[in-house]
Amino acid sequence: MTFSEVLFPGRHHAVTGFQVDFLHRLLAGEVRDADDVVVPLADDAVVVWAVTSANHAWTRRNPLPGHRREALVERVSVAADLPSLVVLVPDVPQHPRFAELVVTTVATALGHRPPPDPARTLVACSTPAVAESYRALGYTVVGVEDAVSDDADEQPSRPWEVVERLAHGDASWRLLAHPGTVAHYERYGVPELVTELFSDPVVSSEGDLTTTRDYRTYAASFETASGRKYDQVGHLLEPGRVVDVGCATGGLLERIAADPRFGESDLFGVDIARPLLDEAEHKKATGVFANPNIWFVRANILSGPVMPAGSVDSTVTVALTHEVFSYGAGRADVEAFARRVAEHTRVGGVWVNSDVLGPDEPDRVVDLQLRSDDGANPAAAREDLDALERAEVAAYVGGLSTDARMRQFAHDFPRLSGAAFVARSLGEGRWRLRLGDAMEFLTTKDYADNWLSECHESFCGLTMADWREVLTGAGLTLDPTSVAWRNDWLVSERFAPTARLHDVETGDELDWPVTHVLTVARRPPG
Known part of the structure; x- marks a missing residue:
């Protein structure tokens, strides 16, 4: 059986030098399977990089958004002369049919090509449980990092280990990553981003304050209360650059955007919790906000400035400062938060805070x-x-x-x-x-x-x-x-x-x- 396609699933936050060398050897017919048989690839075979968890970002588990990872793979592929296609696969909870989700997503995204088929598609995967799920669908699977013999002098680092080395200040990540990865990271400030995400003591690996919160009911309560909250704080805000820190799903900003007083204003929503910002971005995409000049930023204001110094006319915080107190270092972090808001506020600008x-x-x-x-x-x-x-x-x-x-x-x-x-x-x-x-x-x-x-x-x-x-x-x-x-x-x-x-x-x-x-x-x- 000669394969014309290599399906390479993974989160692909980094591409290592080992992976590029392996794919070159695989395409050249130099890789043997578990039975020590050469895996045959067609001369025009292509690598399909399935970037999983593509819509999950800015967390320790997934520091880079899907579009950045897609650009990374494309850059490395061009630099390394690898024939490649990239497909973004959405994030889903652990599921026994995950392999089917990936295969179906690839087939849908690459409609101009025949869908992945065990007769023509080889799967490259080093995660045992995931590899087994592809085998259950009839696919031949070849390991990548785990294809190296246990007797080898040095086992290759997996992409996630490269990211962790970067996060912990180990400069050897640059030697393990493909040069295209290093260049891409430096161009987009990835080292600073990853270091900040891994050092943040407040936010979980999933990009949330807590793993015990039901965001469905939490978001619903904020949306329900947003009209009442705007009645309380809206008239106190100054038009211009308006920043809602702890914006949740954007319910308060929705009211601000609908107020003619803020028709010429630039509106920013800032929050830590990824599930809430995902919903805010969805609302923006569906045209919920009357003022189109609205942006959402995932950030922890305690970790560094979110807005340039002296650039904000109005900051509003609703039911937020008690969370700063609770999930941080108590009053000391509230004081740090207040200093950060003061720094980004224009002279004469205002900070309106409503809380318990x-x-x-x-x-x-x-x-x-x-x-x-x-x-x-x-x-x-x-x-x-x-x-x-x-x-x-x-x-x-x-x-x-x-x-x-x-x-x-x-x-x-x-x-x-x-x-x-x-x-x-x-x-x-x-x-x-x-x-x-x-x-x-x-x-x-x-x-x-x-x-x-x-x-x-x-x-x-x-x-x-x-x-x-x-x-x-x-x-x-x-x-x-x-x-x-x-x-x-x-x-x-x-x-x-x-x-x-x-x-x-x-x-x-x-x-x-x-x-x-x-x-x-x-x-x-x-």
Whole structure:
């Protein structure tokens, strides 16, 4: 059997010198299979590079977007005189029919050629499980890196190992990568990008803040609330260059884009979470935003400037700064974030921030009375939630009484958030604790759908006094419209039906404290 096509699947973030030499030897008929038989290739055989996870980018697992990888393969192919075609294959979860997905995608993308067929297509693959899935479809598979004998003096590095060497500052990656890879990386600043992605302590390997968040419900809640949020912050923004940091799926920017005041403005959405930006880009592609001058950027503003110094007229952050506090180094990172915003703000420009807020007297000790008749009351907190599926966690936590949910929160919140949390049970649903800790629980208790993710976050880490210090310390002036306020919907719908606050000494019932903050900070002249 003589093959006229080599299907070479992989993420192809790097092309190594070994891979190029191997493909040349394969096309020249110099490679033997596992049975020590020469694999015959036609004189006009072509290599089809199937670039997998092509729509997944800016993460440690997939640092480069598909179009950059396609350009890399094309550049190396031309430089190395390899007859090549490139097909981008979308990212999918692990699936037993993955090989079929790749083959079908290639057939669809290269409709001018016969579809891959075991009679004419050889598969080059070194991942055992993936290789076996192609064999199950009838394809002959030849190893690439794993084709080297175990007795060889040195085993070839795989592309991903080359990327990891780069990320860890090992200059030997340049010797292992094909020269075309090195040139492509330097042209597009890939070494800096990869180093930043691998050193980011906040973002996971998948490009998200957390692996326990249900982004479907998370995004839906932001979209639902975006109209209300725009009513709160929109009139405070200045036209010009407007940046929404923590833009999620772009719901707030959608309202800004529809406002005639911002018809001539340039709008930017910045977020860390890849799943949210994917949806924002999809909305842009389908014409959702009235103002076409809109861009989305995946970045962590704490890692470096996102916008040039002094270039932004308005920055808006909604429900973001508590995540900076929670997933970073607490107040220190909020202060760093504030300095970064101040740096990119024009003189006279504004930063409008809306978020949750801790009570004015967070250290005051209070008694919190909770209902125990509104759900199940296990004797102790469950300690195996991390091992459950998200839906199982949601069902379990959602079925607990408010009192039992406090017991579970007292177990999960300190271990996941790293914050101190001490709540002493007095029996019959009564707990003694700090007011700040009481509000941490009350503002989190109803998020059963994202329980583990929400228990990673501190909603009450900063008070209004803290915010004044943070903003003035960053060189900004606090506008008189800034205010700490109480969300009375939370009081009537979430707090009052299940809880009461009491003074420890008198037993008197206490009023509910502030829950949210709106700060309007400007960059002064000089």
